[in-house]
Amino acid sequence: MGGGDALLPVEPVFLKSLRDHVYGLVRDAILSGRLKGGEKLNERHLASQLGISTTPLKEALRVLEAEGLVRSEPRRGIYITFNAGQAEEMMLARAALESMIARQAAKRVKDEDVALMRELIVEMRAGLETVDVLQLIALNERFHNVIHEASGCSYLRRLQGGQNIYTHAARLSVLSEERERFLAVEEHEAIANAIAAREPDLAERLMRDHVIRSGEKHLLRV
Amino acid sequence: MGGGDALLPVEPVFLKSLRDHVYGLVRDAILSGRLKGGEKLNERHLASQLGISTTPLKEALRVLEAEGLVRSEPRRGIYITFNAGQAEEMMLARAALESMIARQAAKRVKDEDVALMRELIVEMRAGLETVDVLQLIALNERFHNVIHEASGCSYLRRLQGGQNIYTHAARLSVLSEERERFLAVEEHEAIANAIAAREPDLAERLMRDHVIRSGEKHLLRV
DNA sequence: ATCTGAAATTTGATATATCAATATGCGCGA
DNA sequence: TCGCGCATATTGATATATCAAATTTCAGAT
Numbered sequence: 001m002g003g004g005d006a007l008l009p010v011e012p013v014f015l016k017s018l019r020d021h022v023y024g025l026v027r028d029a030i031l032s033g034r035l036k037g038g039e040k041l042n043e044r045h046l047a048s049q050l051g052i053s054t055t056p057l058k059e060a061l062r063v064l065e066a067e068g069l070v071r072s073e074p075r076r077g078i079y080i081t082f083n084a085g086q087a088e089e090m091m092l093a094r095a096a097l098e099s100m101i102a103r104q105a106a107k108r109v110k111d112e113d114v115a116l117m118r119e120l121i122v123e124m125r126a127g128l129e130t131v132d133v134l135q136l137i138a139l140n141e142r143f144h145n146v147i148h149e150a151s152g153c154s155y156l157r158r159l160q161g162g163q164n165i166y167t168h169a170a171r172l173s174v175l176s177e178e179r180e181r182f183l184a185v186e187e188h189e190a191i192a193n194a195i196a197a198r199e200p201d202l203a204e205r206l207m208r209d210h211v212i213r214s215g216e217k218h219l220l221r222v
Numbered sequence: 223m224g225g226g227d228a229l230l231p232v233e234p235v236f237l238k239s240l241r242d243h244v245y246g247l248v249r250d251a252i253l254s255g256r257l258k259g260g261e262k263l264n265e266r267h268l269a270s271q272l273g274i275s276t277t278p279l280k281e282a283l284r285v286l287e288a289e290g291l292v293r294s295e296p297r298r299g300i301y302i303t304f305n306a307g308q309a310e311e312m313m314l315a316r317a318a319l320e321s322m323i324a325r326q327a328a329k330r331v332k333d334e335d336v337a338l339m340r341e342l343i344v345e346m347r348a349g350l351e352t353v354d355v356l357q358l359i360a361l362n363e364r365f366h367n368v369i370h371e372a373s374g375c376s377y378l379r380r381l382q383g384g385q386n387i388y389t390h391a392a393r394l395s396v397l398s399e400e401r402e403r404f405l406a407v408e409e410h411e412a413i414a415n416a417i418a419a420r421e422p423d424l425a426e427r428l429m430r431d432h433v434i435r436s437g438e439k440h441l442l443r444v
Numbered sequence: 445a446t447c448t449g450a451a452a453t454t455t456g457a458t459a460t461a462t463c464a465a466t467a468t469g470c471g472c473g474a
Numbered sequence: 475t476c477g478c479g480c481a482t483a484t485t486g487a488t489a490t491a492t493c494a495a496a497t498t499t500c501a502g503a504t
Binding site: 042043044054058072074075076077078 | 454455456457
């Protein structure tokens, strides 16, 4: 991950506030469809159901509202707004942001980043043989992370992260297809080449098309 | 704005919750530099300074954290993270999202939208003579709004709105330049033509370049 | 049967109190 | 003088209480 903290062997991951925990729970419930679009949330009920007070729940709901998953009508209540259309728009947002990141990466990439990308491409191609899907998912993530690092765009990266809505199950399902694995590696390699060649326009276009194409595959699994 | 509510002559704009009000206050303070990057916020102090309790303030801070303007370290405090680099990245995010919206608009635009855009272009060109900058700002906003409506992408639009950080003063200053007014109209016309011609790739590229070029002008005024 | 409106209820918004982790200050010993 | 450790103060996190807007209920009139 990001630079710094080289002295810390582990992160204090066990310290997670209630509001963060609740945020994750409600977000998953919405994205997985257990809380459906249009549904109204009752703060008191939900809080007691979760065994907490309303304060951390309200904070979590504010975050979800800022992300556009719920909408709060003042003095009335909170309604789930997430639906299939928004899922597609979030995929498009991801494409827009990820491709802008790729563009910046193509401008600022260092030779060591290029080397890293190439290594990952080799690993991915090797992974085409094996069918260890979990490994491939991890490789994909590492590949995109290298580009993020190379871009130096921490804010864009963060904003992009908020558009991730695919479940682990959907990822597993998509990468289980032989053809999808092949396409992914092809596209990743083309993107890596564009960035290595310092061609921002090309890198941006390839990344956009890659995210949209693969995103549409994912959206079908929901 | 969006359809519906045709029966209501006015919106109950006066009903704004404390948390929304406070959110706007703190956001402005950060963007205008009155609260500087790195600074720590004290919840109790800030709340009493604003004459409110900590509950609505905490909610406002959660939203600002979701937007990436502040960062909360659990059990430690809240720190302003906004700085010049992030301002530039927010401009890039705007470019990425706005250009994706333009792309979608070029796919779905209706003839009536095209007519609206052309009307606005005519008004803008007329506005080149007069120096009513406030009018020009309003026209610019309406032009972009027409594209947003045409795209049908409510989520992208909303996400894009969160990347607006230019102050009114900066807008005034930028559009006071003769050359900038000319460029803006030229670029708007080219974008309108691309959308009218249903050319998504072109519309996307022109919009991106427009937002980045004009954004860099704005960033200089901060 | 339907509409009206006032009372009762629900519920989001806000304020206050409590808890616990972190930071701070100070005295002691090396 | 410099660490070290404990007592104290600070403060974010959470829980609870209160307020007020909005909804619901239902009696009474038409």
